[in-house]
Amino acid sequence: MKLICSIKPRADGTVIVAGYGKTYAFTPTGDGETAADVPDALAAKLLATGNFYPADMEDSAPAAVAPVDAAPAANPSAATKTAKVPAAKPAAANKAA
Numbered sequence: 001m002k003l004i005c006s007i008k009p010r011a012d013g014t015v016i017v018a019g020y021g022k023t024y025a026f027t028p029t030g031d032g033e034t035a036a037d038v039p040d041a042l043a044a045k046l047l048a049t050g051n052f053y054p055a056d057m058e059d060s061a062p063a064a065v066a067p068v069d070a071a072p073a074a075n076p077s078a079a080t081k082t083a084k085v086p087a088a089k090p091a092a093a094n095k096a097a
Contacts, residue, residue: 024037
């Protein structure tokens with residue numbers, strides 16, 4: 001899914017997102033925004049942070065948004081401008097003893 005990022009980009013104009021063992025570069029679109037294509041599972045987590053939105057509003061159906069395991073950092077590091085996505089917990093870790 002193609003997402004737009006509302007996080008202020010680094011000096012080189014990009015925002016880097018790490019998730020699911022890969023990094024994704026949100027690059028300038030020419031409209032003053034940064035955008036990238038990310039896997040749907042990662043897109044759902046990013047959308048839930050409030051810092052990203054779909055490039056195509058038809059992709060913004062509520063069913064596509066999953067809850068985030070942890071709250072995003074209040075102030076991302078100004079040095080790296082990297083958004084970190086929490087890793088999914090194994091099913092066994094979610095069950096109460």
